[in-house]
Amino acid sequence: MGAGHAHRLYRHGHSPVHALPPHTKLAAAFAFVVVVVSTPREAMWAFALYAVLLAVVARLARVPAGFLLKRLLIEVPFVAFAVLMPFVAEGERVQVLGLSLSVNGLWGAWNVLAKGTLGVAASVLLAATTELRELLLGLQRLKLPPLLVQIASFMIRYGDVITDEMRRMRIARESRGFEARGVRHWGVLAKSAGALFIRSYERGERVHLAMVSRGYAGSMPVIDEVTASRAQWRHALALPCAALAVCLLGWIL
């Protein structure tokens, strides 16, 4: 992938957060989410503090708030689910504006909304400040099996190619007057999917042959080993450590 193919999730920049090695960022994001998930839901202020922590990181990474909020929209289906929760959950009920709501359901909805939103925000920040290839190197550095990392990297590299192929097929269908309106058109879509599978599989075989002819013997050479200094680890882990302090406070208070 050349420079022109940078992913739309990534936001190019030269901030201190961008400069951190990818595996430290991955570890930090994961630890942060674990800490958030294990915080008691009654400590509402703790979640506010977490949000402040993430806002500080976003500020350091110079990721604008609008970008972050727009990406948070992915959560919408679960927000809908959380809104339903107070109506269907068991337990004692309270009257709010004439509606009978379950107390447990309200807590549950708050729990899912707060933790889910913070988790999504953390992943969005991670993806916005780390290039795709770096992310894969980081995963490899964190001892994910190399074969899995290779599969993931092929998926990322060819994801756009396959998606574009699918789009070309759609344009071809539409330019011939096809419009999928109902169940009767499933057959056409399925045939497209079948053709797409054959094309992807055959492309995979060609890619493999090309790799073999360039000396591939089952493992990818690591050309740019990423390493992190102690200071970089310290910077990256500042976020989960601060979160851990908040979490402990939440348990004590």
Next chain:
Amino acid sequence: MHVPDGFIDAPVSAVTGVVAAGAIAVSLRGARRELDERTAPLAGLVAAFIFAVQMLNFPVAAGTSGHLLGGALAAILVGPFTGVLCVSVVLLMQGVLFADGGLTALGVNITDMAIVTTVVSYAVFRGLLAVLPRKRRSVTVASFVAALVSVPAAAVAFTLMYAVGGTTDVSIGKVASAMIGVHVLIGVGEAVITALTVGAVVAVRPDLVHGARGLRQRLRLRVNGELVDAPAPAAPVAARGSRRALWLTGLVTSLVLAGFVSFYASADPDGLEKVAHDQGIDEKAEKHASADSPLAEYGVRDVTNARLSGGLAGVIGVGVTVVAGSTVFWAVRRRRDTGVSPASTANPSA
């Protein structure tokens, strides 16, 4: 169906994480046997295909549309091991990159959407093919049923995980009926599209469909006036030494985690109710969230100690998963081994 962070409590997330890691380790080995050194590019491209196909919306009715989950499709087209790998990689990338599904819920998501759908659909598919006549149409029919069953199976698996580790006490009956009801409908769409897609591929490149390999005509040679089966090319035989160690380690780890971790966790589902109880917020704190659920009869209703019953439920859950999973893998492997052995014995002499 991507589960976000905070929806399933920490111990269950950890246990499913271990289950997912074990299944991925097994599939990495299995996929090498299915694809050998072409694993990385082919599985990568198939994962990209699954990723693309999940974006292919099909209109259902009245303006709504659904999309494929792809577990069954992957299992039938490229084999169960590669299928698990591909769907897992898609989920991993969706979690890390697109924030679709929480990072801590990765284990839950992979277990639910990659492992359960793929294993269930492939088991159903193989079972049906064994019964149905050896024709192309059978492959289509079997993939229809396999996909139809796989989606509600994932919903059931989700409900089970929710029963053990859900963070809200919506009654399990309601969750089950809502999840399974919706997913039976989704399953119908998934089934039709999967069957048609498999049919389309079988019509053009039957050699690519892993599930239809049994249908291929054996090459027969006429030697001295009579027909003889040509020796099949030797299939690569994977190293088998450390498989048992791997299985045992995985099993013990999951049992310990399920038993001990939920032993501590289930008395206070991620600690919340304990705090609530201490502070007098919640009156019914001593009840475990699933204690009055219809699923509590799942072996542990008579056990009054909440911790013990939670731990037991965890162990039973892991046990059932492992037994079901290994039966399927074992059955599949035996089929393949018997298919391979004549070739591998015949080859040195040939």
